[in-house]
Amino acid sequence: MVDIEDFSISVAEGEMIEPMMQIPSVLPTLPLRDIVIYPFMIVPLFVSRDKSIKAVETALKENRMIVLVSQKDVNVEDPEQGDLYETGTVAIIMRMLKLPDGRIRILIQGLSRTRIDAISSGQDYVTSTITPISEPLSPDNSLEVEALVRNVRGSMERAASLGKNISPEVLAIIANLDDAGRLADLSASNLELKVEDAQSVLDIHEPVFRLRKVNDLLSKEIEVLTVQQEINTQARADIDRSQREYFLRQQLKAIQGELGEGSELYEEIEQYRDKILKAKMPENAEEEALRQLKKLERMHPDAAETGTLRNWLDIMTELPWSKQSKDNLDLKKAEKILNEDHFGLERVKERIIEALAVRKLIEKPKGSILCLVGPPGVGKTSLGRSVARALNRKFVRLSLGGVHDEAEIRGHRRTYVGAMPGRIIQAIAQAETQNPLIMLDEIDKVGADFRGDPSSALLEVLDPEQNSTFRDNYLGVVFDLSNVMFMTTANVLDTIQPALRDRMEIIWLSGYTEEEKVEIARRHLIPKQIEENGLKRSELKFDRKAIVRVISEYTQEAGLRQLEREIGKIARKIARKKAELGASFVPEKVTVDTVKDYLRVSRIFTEGALKKNQIGTVTGLAWTAVGGDILFIEALKTRGKGKLMLTGQLGDVMQESAQAAFSFAKARSKELGIDEQILDNFDIHIHLPEGAIPKDGPSAGITMATALVSVLAQKAVRKDVAMTGEITLRGNVLPVGGVKEKLLAARRAKIKTVILPAANVRDLEDLPKEVLNDLKFVFVDTVLEVFNAAFVHAKAGSKAAAG
Numbered sequence: 001m002v003d004i005e006d007f008s009i010s011v012a013e014g015e016m017i018e019p020m021m022q023i024p025s026v027l028p029t030l031p032l033r034d035i036v037i038y039p040f041m042i043v044p045l046f047v048s049r050d051k052s053i054k055a056v057e058t059a060l061k062e063n064r065m066i067v068l069v070s071q072k073d074v075n076v077e078d079p080e081q082g083d084l085y086e087t088g089t090v091a092i093i094m095r096m097l098k099l100p101d102g103r104i105r106i107l108i109q110g111l112s113r114t115r116i117d118a119i120s121s122g123q124d125y126v127t128s129t130i131t132p133i134s135e136p137l138s139p140d141n142s143l144e145v146e147a148l149v150r151n152v153r154g155s156m157e158r159a160a161s162l163g164k165n166i167s168p169e170v171l172a173i174i175a176n177l178d179d180a181g182r183l184a185d186l187s188a189s190n191l192e193l194k195v196e197d198a199q200s201v202l203d204i205h206e207p208v209f210r211l212r213k214v215n216d217l218l219s220k221e222i223e224v225l226t227v228q229q230e231i232n233t234q235a236r237a238d239i240d241r242s243q244r245e246y247f248l249r250q251q252l253k254a255i256q257g258e259l260g261e262g263s264e265l266y267e268e269i270e271q272y273r274d275k276i277l278k279a280k281m282p283e284n285a286e287e288e289a290l291r292q293l294k295k296l297e298r299m300h301p302d303a304a305e306t307g308t309l310r311n312w313l314d315i316m317t318e319l320p321w322s323k324q325s326k327d328n329l330d331l332k333k334a335e336k337i338l339n340e341d342h343f344g345l346e347r348v349k350e351r352i353i354e355a356l357a358v359r360k361l362i363e364k365p366k367g368s369i370l371c372l373v374g375p376p377g378v379g380k381t382s383l384g385r386s387v388a389r390a391l392n393r394k395f396v397r398l399s400l401g402g403v404h405d406e407a408e409i410r411g412h413r414r415t416y417v418g419a420m421p422g423r424i425i426q427a428i429a430q431a432e433t434q435n436p437l438i439m440l441d442e443i444d445k446v447g448a449d450f451r452g453d454p455s456s457a458l459l460e461v462l463d464p465e466q467n468s469t470f471r472d473n474y475l476g477v478v479f480d481l482s483n484v485m486f487m488t489t490a491n492v493l494d495t496i497q498p499a500l501r502d503r504m505e506i507i508w509l510s511g512y513t514e515e516e517k518v519e520i521a522r523r524h525l526i527p528k529q530i531e532e533n534g535l536k537r538s539e540l541k542f543d544r545k546a547i548v549r550v551i552s553e554y555t556q557e558a559g560l561r562q563l564e565r566e567i568g569k570i571a572r573k574i575a576r577k578k579a580e581l582g583a584s585f586v587p588e589k590v591t592v593d594t595v596k597d598y599l600r601v602s603r604i605f606t607e608g609a610l611k612k613n614q615i616g617t618v619t620g621l622a623w624t625a626v627g628g629d630i631l632f633i634e635a636l637k638t639r640g641k642g643k644l645m646l647t648g649q650l651g652d653v654m655q656e657s658a659q660a661a662f663s664f665a666k667a668r669s670k671e672l673g674i675d676e677q678i679l680d681n682f683d684i685h686i687h688l689p690e691g692a693i694p695k696d697g698p699s700a701g702i703t704m705a706t707a708l709v710s711v712l713a714q715k716a717v718r719k720d721v722a723m724t725g726e727i728t729l730r731g732n733v734l735p736v737g738g739v740k741e742k743l744l745a746a747r748r749a750k751i752k753t754v755i756l757p758a759a760n761v762r763d764l765e766d767l768p769k770e771v772l773n774d775l776k777f778v779f780v781d782t783v784l785e786v787f788n789a790a791f792v793h794a795k796a797g798s799k800a801a802a803g
Contacts, residue, residue, distance in 0.1 A: 023090055023112065028055035029067040029119065029128040033074040036198035037089045038185035039110040039135070048103045049077070054125035056093065056106055064093045067128045068108070069116055070195055079126075081119035087203045090114050090132060113205065133205055135181050145180050148211045152187055155218040159191075162225035166190050181207030184214045191221060269297050275317035282321070285477040289316050308414055315421060316475065318429055324483065325433045328392035329360040341386035342379055343520045347766065348372065348507050352387050369462045371443070371488045371501075374509030375624075375741075377559020380489040383509075384439035393485065394431035398423050400454070401442035409457035411474035421474040424461055428484070435483035443500075444490035455497040462486055462503045510740040511558025511628065513768050514748065518547050525564045533571040538587055540574050542567075545592040552748070553595075553602035558628070558741060570598045609750045610719035613792050616711035620703035621724040621746055621754070622695070623738030628745030630722060633688055633700065635707035640683025648688030651696025654704075657727060658686055661705035664731050664783065665712060672787070674712045684708060699736035701727030702755070702786045709787060716792040722746045723755035723786060731783040735759035740767060747774050755780060755789055 030045075030052050037043060047053055059066040069088030076083045095107040118129040156174050160166040170190050177183045188201040197217055204210040276289045296309045328334060334356055338349045351370065372380040381397060388395035403409075411422035420426070427438050440462075446454050460466045467481035488504060490496060512520065522542070530540050555562040570590055578585040590598065610619060616635040621628065644662045646655055665672060666679055686704055688695055702725040710717050724742055726734040735757045746754050758779040764772065778789045 023065065023114075023130075023132045024063070025131070026127055026129050027065050027067045027090065028058045029069060029088075029126040030055050031079050031084060031126065032068055032070045034195060036070050036193075036195060036202055037068045037091060037108070037110050038189050038202060039089060039112055040182060040185065041110045041189050042094070042107065043110075044105060044107050046099075046103055046105055051078070051121070051125045053104055055127075056096065056104060058125060059093055060096060065111070066091055066093060066108070067114060067116070067130055068110070069128070070199055078121070080121065081116075084116065084119065085199050085203075086116050087133075087199070088114055088116055088128070088130075089202070090130070113202065136206060142208075145208055145211070148208070148215055149178065149180060149183060152183060152211060152215055152218060155215065155222060156187055156190075158222055159218065159225060162222065162229055164191075164221070164225060179207070180211045184210040187214050187218065191217060193217060269293065272296075272313050272317065276313075279317050279319070280322040281316075282478070282480075285316070285321070285475075285479075288477050289313065308419075312414060312474070315425075315429065319425070319479070320428065320432050320434045323433055324435045325393055327356075327359060327435075328390065329356065331356060331360070334390035337390040338386055341389070342383060343523060344512065344516050345379070345383065345509065348383060348509065351505075351507060352390070356391065368464075368505040369486045369488065369503060371490060371504035371506050372509055373490045373493055373506055375511055375558035376491060377557055377561035378509045378511060379560070380509060381439060381441055384437065384487045384489070387487065388437040391437065391485070394433050394436040395439065396427040396431050396436050397439045397441055398427055399441045401445040402447065403454050404447040406454050406457045407473065409454050409461065411472040413473050414476070419474055421472050422457075424470070424481070425472045425475065425479065428479075428481075434480070435485070437485045437487065440486060440488040442490065443488040444492050444495045453497075455500050458500055459503065462488075462500065510766075511744055512560065513744055513771060514548065514551055515770050516768065517551050517560060517563060518544060520560060521547050521551075521563060521567065525560065525567050529564065529568045529571040533568070533575040535571060535575055535578065539578065539585070540571060540587065541589040543589060543591045546590045546595050549592050549595045550599070553604055554599055556604045558744075566599060570595075573598050609722075609752075613716040613719050615714055615716050616707055618703050618707045618710065618717050618790070619719075619722040619749075619751065620700050621722050621742035622700070623697075623741050628738065628741030628743070630745050630749045630751070631688060631690070631695070631700075633686065633703050633707045635704075635711040636685045636687075637678065637682040637711050638685060639681065642680050643683045645683060645685045646687075647685070648690075649694050650688065651694065653698050654696050654700055657698050657701040658704045658708075660729050661701060661708050661727055661783075663729060664705060664727065665708050668731070669712075671784075672709050672713055673715075674709070678712055684711065698726040698734075699724045699738075701725060702733055702780075702783055705783050706786060706790050710791070715787075717790050718753070718792055720752040721755060721790050722749070722751045722753070723790065725755070725757040725760075725780070725786070727783055733757045733780050733783060733786065739763035743767060743771055743775060747771055752776060753778060753789070755786055757781075 030047065032045075035043075047056055055066060067088050068091050069084045071079050072083055072085065089110045090112050091108040091110045093106050093108055097105045099105060112135070113133040114130040115133060116128050117131055120127045120129070153174055156166060157171060160171060170186070174183065174186060177186065184201065184207065188198060193201075201210060201213055201217075204213055272293050273290070276286060276293065279286075281289060292309055292312065296306060296313070299306050299309070331353055335349065335353055338352065342349070372383060374380055384397070385395050407422065409422045409424060411425060412419035421429075424438070428434065428436065431438075440458075443458075446458070460470060461481065464482065467484075469478050470481045471478050493501060493506065522544075526540075526542055527537065530537055550566050551563060554566045557563070574588055577588075596602075610617065610632075618633045620631050620633050622631050644658065646658050650658070662684065665674065669676055669679060686707060703723050705727050706717060706723065709715070724736055724739075726736055728734065739756065739760050740763065743754060753776045755778045758781045761779055764777070778785075780786050780789070
């Protein structure tokens with residue numbers, strides 16, 4: 001057995017005076033984690049497991065020898081034979097120190113390799129049956145051995161120069177060590193190898209083979225160290241004196257990383273990356289977003305472009321690339337919602353239900369774009385909101401009135417300061433779904449100037465064949481608009497670009513009849529104003545006749561806005577009375593007699609039918625942007641030379657219609673009973689009252705012809721007749737537009753008979769029943785038929801007023 005005092009160690013010389021000793025075949029065993037012990041290594045170890053402490057204590061009591069063997073899995077707490085490697089090291093315990101926490105600290109020195117034949121863990125500690133492995137002698141004067149020794153020495157010095165943590169004392173020992181086996185073990189112990197690699201060195205008994213293995217491991221380590229140094233060198237080369245602040249920031253980032261605190265920029269980058277992946281963008285959009293994110297990651301945090309990139313990434317990640325609302329495909333429910341929100345407008349509702357029915361049958365139909373055209377206040381915009389509610393879609397309204405810049409639609413390029421996406425992309429981001437209903441309001445008021453033509457940009461947006469690949473200038477990637485439902489509104493069609501108009505399905509919303517206005521006021525406007533002014537429904541009632549008086553005497557419109565304002569005035573006066581009287585307030589009912597008390601004197605002068613038959617005065621019908629109206633055309637003959645004079649701020653088309661009527665009257669003078677001397681000796685003056693208002697259009701042709709013939713032939717015109725229609729030189733009557741609005745105006749003015757072109761009979765289909773019942777229609781093909789229906793046929797004793 002061995003006396004520990006007989007051992008003397010000289011680390012400086014790299015040798016050990018190895019006494020003659022006998023290693024027992026059974027020794028206590030200490031399983032090791034994360035370390036492999038080689039012969040001649042002197043290493044301190046901390047022992048904490050109970051069995052391991054017992055093994056150390058047993059070894060100290062006997063001969064101080066113990067077997068050190070590494071575990072294959074560090075997480076195994078009580079290893080069996082299969083959990084340990086087959087080759088270990090017999091070591092001697094040089095010192096032992098007990099620590100306050102129950103652990104012990106030992107200093108050991110490796111003696112010899114050994115093969116583990118058997119492991120026994122049945123006692124309080126692990127014991128091993130071993131077979132010591134004697135170290136073969138290295139062949140002398142071998143060129144291979146000499147080359148390997150020199151190579152390993154040089155590689156160790158090279159590794160130390162590349163930053164490997166190898167002490168100068170170890171390098172000095174290696175420089176003077178010629179034994180191949182010991183050189184291999186000493187080098188391997190200082191390379192900080194993985195347990196698997198270190199154990200592979202321990203398993204090799206032959207010194208030359210072992211040294212060759214260490215040489216291979218050294219070569220790999222030097223390659224890693226070389227690449228690492230190149231990276232560090234390249235990083236330092238990229239940082240010059242002007243980037244000192246950036247270098248300090250990088251150091252701070254590294255320090256924070258070591259401390260586990262992270263970096264704000266790093267966290268921001270990861271948040272963006274997470275948002276991009278969660279957004280489920282199309283492949284090309286996701287690639288572009290990740291590319292820009294890498295660009296941001298490489299930028300200096302204080303660079304000007306980082307703010308631009310952050311804004312772009314924010315918008316890209318906020319867009320609903322894959323989020324959609326589920327459409328309501330219940331036709332009856334949708335129809336019920338439309339009827340709740342709007343009274344009348346049957347044609348529009350029918351078209352919406354048809355579109356919904358198609359959607360129910362086809363998952364992704366390419367529907368048309370609906371354009372609601374009508375006078376102000378008839379409910380175009382609110383109808384769009386109601387449609388969105390019926391379809392269970394988000395509603396976004398874009399007002400295009402006064403838009404002159406194409407970038408408002410397509411967006412600005414990111415290179416510009418303050419750049420942002422176009423209104424379409426902004427609307428989708430606001431809706432937070434990929435399939436909202438976007439209402440493009442006032443599309444007829446889009447302008448164009450040197451900054452571009454927004455109408456041309458809308459061509460792509462409103463074309464179902466193209467908008468699936470819509471590219472916003474700011475985003476720079478394709479966004480699919482095919483799931484968006486677009487609706488547009490306009491007051492007139494004349495100002496809309498023809499190509500844009502061709503992409504839309506036009507639905508006309510005419511003005512409301514008096515009965516419709518009364519019903520809408522009762523159902524919607526009055527309850528709304530009562531609620532907005534802090535009243536209860538029981539505190540304010542409206543008599544039906546009172547509503548009719550407000551409509552006829554205080555409003556003059558095709559829509560309902562002025563009517564709602566007048567009802568709001570009444571509600572505010574009642575609200576004031578309630579606030580002043582408090583508990584003594586008595587609910588009020590507005591009657592036809594008390595309307596004037598609330599709204600004072602009527603400011604609307606309503607044109608009514610003529611009170612008597614007159615010569616040279618005819619009632620015409622006109623269409624305006626706010627609905628229909630009646631107008632009087634007056635004709636007078638004066639001494640002259642047969643000239644025609646027109647006044648009343650008439651447009652070119654209306655003047656031409658008057659000229660055509662005058663030429664027809666002269667050509668058919670005998671047939672019409674006109675004295676030719678009157679045509680030669682008298683001038684004709686045609687005037688349209690309200691001269692401050694410009695007037696134009698061909699639809700007053702038959703009206704001016706009737707006034708002309710009336711004054712030339714001295715025939716009176718019926719007071720209860722109104723007319724509209726275009727005249728030709730041959731006396732034919734051509735169809736006109738705006739028939740519904742004109743007929744509503746005739747009914748308001750108490751006209752009984754309306755003369756219309758025969759081709760306009762189709763327009764009566766959309767008229768409310770009350771209008772058809774109150775008016776008599778005369779359809780004509782020629783102007784002679786107009787004269788026959790309009791002139792008062794002379795009876796005995798009857799006289800007409802001269803014009």
